[in-house]
Amino acid sequence: xxxxxxxxxxxxxxxxxxxxxxxxxxxxxxxxxxxxxxxxxxxxxxxxxxxxxxxxxxxxxxxxxxxxxxxxxxxxxxxxxxxxxxxxxxxxxxxxxxxxxxxxxxxxxxxxxxxxxxxxxxxxxxxxxxxxxxxxxxxxxxxxxxxxxxxxxxxxxxxxxxxxxxxxxxxxxxxxxxxxxxxxxxxxxxxxxxxxxxxxxxxxxxxxxxxxxxxxxxxxxxxxxxxxxxxxxxxxxxxxxxxxxxxxxxxxxxxxxxxxxxxxxxxxxxxxxxxxxxxxxxxxxxxxxxxxxxxxxxxxxxxxxxxxxxxxxxxxxxxxxxxxxxxxxxxxxxxxxxxxxxxxxxxxxxxxxxxxxxxxxxxxxxxx
Amino acid sequence: xxxxxxxxxxxxxxxxxxxxxxxxxxxxxxxxxxxxxxxxxxxxxxxxxxxxxxxxxxxxxxxxxxxxxxxxxxxxxxxxxxxxxxxxxxxxxxxxxxxxxxxxxxxxxxxxxxxxxxxxxxxxxxxxxxxxxxxxxxxxxxxxxxxxxxxxxxxxxxxxxxxxxx
Numbered sequence: 187x188x189x190x191x192x193x194x195x196x197x198x199x200x201x202x203x204x205x206x207x208x209x210x211x212x213x214x215x216x217x218x219x220x221x222x223x224x225x226x227x228x229x230x231x232x233x234x235x236x237x238x239x240x241x242x243x244x245x246x247x248x249x250x251x252x253x254x255x256x257x258x259x260x261x262x263x264x265x266x267x268x269x270x271x272x273x274x275x276x277x278x279x280x281x282x283x284x285x286x287x288x289x290x291x292x293x294x295x296x297x298x299x300x301x302x303x304x305x306x307x308x309x310x311x312x313x314x315x316x317x318x319x320x321x322x323x324x325x326x327x328x329x330x331x332x333x334x335x336x337x338x339x340x341x342x343x344x345x346x347x348x349x350x351x352x353x354x355x356x357x358x359x360x361x362x363x364x365x366x367x368x369x370x371x372x373x374x375x376x377x378x379x380x381x382x383x384x385x386x387x388x389x390x391x392x393x394x395x396x397x398x399x400x401x402x403x404x405x406x407x408x409x410x411x412x413x414x415x416x417x418x419x420x421x422x423x424x425x426x427x428x429x430x431x432x433x434x435x436x437x438x439x440x441x442x443x444x445x446x447x448x449x450x451x452x453x454x455x456x457x458x459x460x461x462x463x464x465x466x467x468x469x470x471x472x473x474x475x476x477x478x479x480x481x482x483x484x485x486x487x488x489x490x491x492x493x494x495x496x497x498x499x500x501x502x503x504x505x506x507x508x509x510x511x512x513x514x515x516x517x518x519x520x521x522x523x524x525x526x527x528x529x530x531x532x533x534x535x536x537x538x539x540x541x542x543x544x545x546x547x548x549x550x551x552x553x554x
Numbered sequence: 555x556x557x558x559x560x561x562x563x564x565x566x567x568x569x570x571x572x573x574x575x576x577x578x579x580x581x582x583x584x585x586x587x588x589x590x591x592x593x594x595x596x597x598x599x600x601x602x603x604x605x606x607x608x609x610x611x612x613x614x615x616x617x618x619x620x621x622x623x624x625x626x627x628x629x630x631x632x633x634x635x636x637x638x639x640x641x642x643x644x645x646x647x648x649x650x651x652x653x654x655x656x657x658x659x660x661x662x663x664x665x666x667x668x669x670x671x672x673x674x675x676x677x678x679x680x681x682x683x684x685x686x687x688x689x690x691x692x693x694x695x696x697x698x699x700x701x702x703x704x705x706x707x708x709x710x711x712x713x714x715x716x717x718x719x720x
Binding site: 243244246247267268269270271272276278303306307310311314315318422423425426427428465469 | 593
């Protein structure tokens with residue numbers, strides 16, 4: 187092929203070819219691509235030779251990597267990867283360099299790669315946008331799921347009260363008409379209860395449990411595994427705050443201590459308690475989770491060294507939308523969720539001040 | 555004129571590129587455009603000690619798709635670790651990055667920028683998290699690429715700390 191034609195084709199395709207001289211400076215080979223006009227300046231010597239590392243800061247790191255390849259006159263080539271240079275007019279130019287040894291010459295080929303960059307950038311952008319959307323949705327769904335669960339659970343509690351009141355009325359000496367209305371009311375309550383149970387069942391199914399809690403030892407969650415998993419998940423957050431999280435397991439517990447409950451929600455309960463403890467801990471503080479057998483049940487205690495909880499806040503602490511200890515919590519649903527979940531499994535939860543400061547949150551569950 | 559190379563590093567979508575755009579070109583776009591590879595910008599800052607030309611290397615954020623190539627950071631005079639106040643995990647990522655940088659290239663002056671200060675109602679990063687880092691000697695500036703809050707101050711603070719003592 188005609189050499190001039192080849193040079194024009196390369197320039198048209200926005201390729202800058204530089205040949206390395208023995209003294210480490212580079213000579214342009216062929217025509218300069220148009221984009222190169224945006225660079226240059228001080229880094230071009232009087233003889234038209236170039237110091238690429240001064241023109242493209244990015245190549246400061248790449249050129250030392252290329253030197254051994256040129257010295258060995260290797261047939262291999264190495265690529266710099268993408269980089270972008272911001273221009274004075276606010277635009278940017280995307281480049282990629284390749285070092286190789288061809289026809290007795292050490293070559294540095296710098297190519298403008300707008301199309302290739304655009305395709306790669308779009309693929310990465312798409313992946314990250316999906317990832318961001320996914321994380322946001324998970325976070326939102328989680329919040330709404332807990333809120334809905336709490337509300338529906340509360341409705342269910344009130345309905346039990348109404349059912350009890352209507353049952354008492356049934357024993358009263360009511361007229362025929364009043365009894366008819368009473369039975370209509372009871373029917374409405376039953377329908378409403380069925381509807382709420384269906385909703386609660388659907389929540390349970392979404393949380394990965396058909397039954398809500400498992401008393402079958404083979405299905406019941408392993409409390410110790412659950413604790414270790416939560417501690418592992420929270421490890422980075424504890425590390426940042428320089429708070430140590432200790433797990434103390436009583437010697438008389440089984441290696442796999444199963445409890446009445448459901449894995450996903452038990453994880454969430456323990457996560458809430460350890461996260462709360464972290465929130466109120468100071469740097470170099472210690473949070474201790476102790477698991478022991480107590481009066482035929484399994485007792486889990488989370489001790490922190492925080493400022494403690496004002497006594498007037500304690501009675502409301504496990505109610506909905508209550509944010510204890512200086513309102514540092516988020517929606518005020520975490521402890522409420524813990525209480526209703528544990529109570530559903532026949533468990534209990536509470537908190538106590540510690541003798542030397544700090545707070546102990548505890549819960550009990552039946553061993554399965 | 556003294557020239558220094560500084561780096562912006564952190565998780566993806568925390569606003570690194572937006573901080574540079576705000577500082578270098580005084581612009582902000584709501585549209586998220588992910589950075590691929592490295593983007594290099596330059597700006598001259600005037601510090602109390604004199605002028606300094608900053609070569610600002612904006613590295614693609616770290617995630618499952620791309621890991622930070624710390625080889626590039628050799629020769630970095632200073633580093634901005636950037637976290638997004640609305641994403642707790644981005645602070646963990648910044649802390650982990652700082653440890654990796656220290657192990658790989660030794661002590662380098664750095665500042666932690668907690669970005670998106672215009673969205674404090676949605677912040678997951680709490681003051682206590684930042685107080686712990688402050689007690690560890692970290693310098694922290696709350697920034698907003700959107701409003702410009704803290705951006706000039708952050709670049710000026712890092713540039714000033716890089717000026718050779720006379």
